[in-house]
Amino acid sequence: MTQGNIGKSNYSKAIWSLISRIYDNTSVADSVYEQASAYFIQSAAQQAQKTELEQQVFLFQNRQQQVSQRDMALVERNLQQAQSEQQSFQKTRDEEAAKRMSVLKQLCVDILQLIQADSAEETTILSAKALGTIQLLCPTQGKHVAPTNQRCKHLYKALLALRLLDKLLADNEINNSYVQQRLTACKGMSMLQADYHPFRDDVQIPLIMAALLQDIGSCHPDAQLILKGPDGTADEFRVLDNDERIALLQISFREGLKYVTQGLGLDKYAGNSRDERELHLKREAERQNFVLFLLKNAVKPEHGIGNLLKIPQIYTSVVLSTKSNYSYDALPKVALVLEKGVEKGVYSKVAVEALLAITGVFPQGYGVTYIPKDSDRQDLDRYEYAIVTGLYPADIRQPICRMVTRNLTYNVSAQGCIISVDNNLYYPTARKKLERISEERLLEILSKLVSNFEERKNMPLLPRCWYPEEYFSYVKNQNLWNKVVINNN
Structure with missing residues (x-):
């Protein structure tokens, strides 16, 4: 097979860049998952520091009630210093959270721009291209299969979630009032040109965000302890026993929700208008609530909107499996896995049929x-x-x-x-x-x-x-x- 130069085309490089911005392992540590890992490691110490600062403020506030007038000035100076340190500490934490949110939001915007066009036909082609490129960039045999699939699965799942959203909306299978209201509000607007597009900014980008963050709690030290063992040498891709698996799921879910509310917070408003600021914060709060709603509902979605995450998650776990029994030949069996889940009443029939109508039995790039x-x-x-x-x-x-x-x-x-x-x-x-x-x-x-x-x-x-x-x-x-x-x- 003589086919010219080995390497990555500009498009393949763009896909790999997105993957690296989501999940990587470098000295810069600027990917979403590296940032989360650093946050989780630091948060225990920061929480202790926050409690200490709160106690200092409380202490001097109490002393105000107890000291003589002669000592009041000293107590008030100490109180002001303690409050200043507390405010400075909180401001730094808020800025760090805002920076993480800004990085994540820009990543979601870039992902959407890669696969979204004005026409449904072109959007479908761009989505097939992105999904197929991810699959074709992943090794099919050898020791790098599991770690590479681990890196790539978040982007793959997010792309599937977007297309499943489109399909279920087209089939009138999504009745969520938040989604429907945003869909109605953007009638006649161009998604690619509008500064604010209700469906793009309030539904699609939060959905991408939720897909990327679904496993973020696994970065927590308690989760890593289960995955890698006390000395860090255990195979994180091994089959966990039932107790380990349940504990990992509970930690990952709990810490993932905390990360959304505390590690990321709300994106800051840049401007001077009070009305615009209030509107911005209102939308940000609603978007955060939608992300949390998706993550919570994905655990047991039944026939609800949580299937936008759950069904792509199952599909991706087979197609980009990290298990030791991974077999490229058997990837088309992903359809059987989903269909059997429907038969057992575990997965939504509507959502599974919708996803398989998009992907078919054979994954992109197969x-x-x-x-x-x-x-x-x-x-x-x-x-x-x-x-x-x-x-x-x-x-x-x-x-x-x-x-x-x-x-x-x-x-x-x-x-x-x-x-x-x-x-x-x-x-x-x-x-x-x-x-x-x-x-x-x-x-x-x-x-x-x-x-x-x-x-x-x-x-x-x-x-x-x-x-x-x-x-x-x-x-x-x-x-x-x-x-x-x-x-x-």
Whole structure:
């Protein structure tokens, strides 16, 4: 496979930059999760300091009632100094919280701008591109799968939550008064041009925020103690026993809500108008309440708005799994996981069906192997490679793909195709069609499609999927979402 230079396109760099701004591990420690981790570590000491300052003020206020007139001036000076120290301490904490909120809000704005367009069609393409790029930037095998998926899952989940919101609104399945009021208020407004857009600023951005913050409580030292053990050497991606899992969920939920109200607070108003300031603070309080409402309702959403977080969370936990039994081949089973949850009454049927109508069975960026047809619509005696690149498939089992190979040759300018169940090697019916082909022919096909044939000739001769990680590592192969003619296969 000779495809030019290895690296990241400008778009792939933009996606990776967003991921790094959410979750990273650097000396600068400026990502959202690093900031939260630092806050949690410092908050215990800061709380003790805050209590001490409050006690000092209380002490001198009491002394005012007890000392003689001669000593009153000294007590009042001490009281003023204690109050000044208390105010200075609180001002510093408020500024730190405002800075964290400002960083988070700008990140949410940038995420929305990346995938939002004036038309629904273009928004869908941009969303597919972002989701597919995240998947294709993640390794499919080896020791880096879990840590990379851990970094990427927050952005992936936020993107799914936005599209699920659109779908449920289109289907008239969201009756939340706050959302409906904001939706009504923005009729006729351009989301991309308005300085204040009720739906964008009061619904979409808080939803992104909630998706990014859903696991923020896991940064708390008590949660990290469970994940990494007392000496910090335990495998944080191991399967926890039931008591550990419940304790972790409780800590993460409790501390996550605290972080929203105390670690972030409300975004500050910049201006001189009293009326504007009051309106700004009112909107900020309402947005914060909406974030908290989403996070609380995601625990047991039933048929409520909490499904905007819950169902994308389940989907992402399978597609970008951090478990040791992660298997790229099995990613399409995410649909079965969700459908079984519906059967058991654990997940909302409406929300699951809506999400699967968006994603289909095959995740964006997934490598599909399929049997092509000739000009007479007859099956050929080989399989080819394609990558899932489209949302909203007409049939959730028939992915919208970009053809990557043609005549067993990698072809950057290839067309798009909708791959039928009968010709998709993920399904047994398609693999059965090629069972009559000789082993020599199947080895010949494999030798033309893989770059390290000697290492990989023991791969299944009828592969259920292929691994596009190497293909996508070449810069020239990273624009899979430009418009192409779509054929049925």
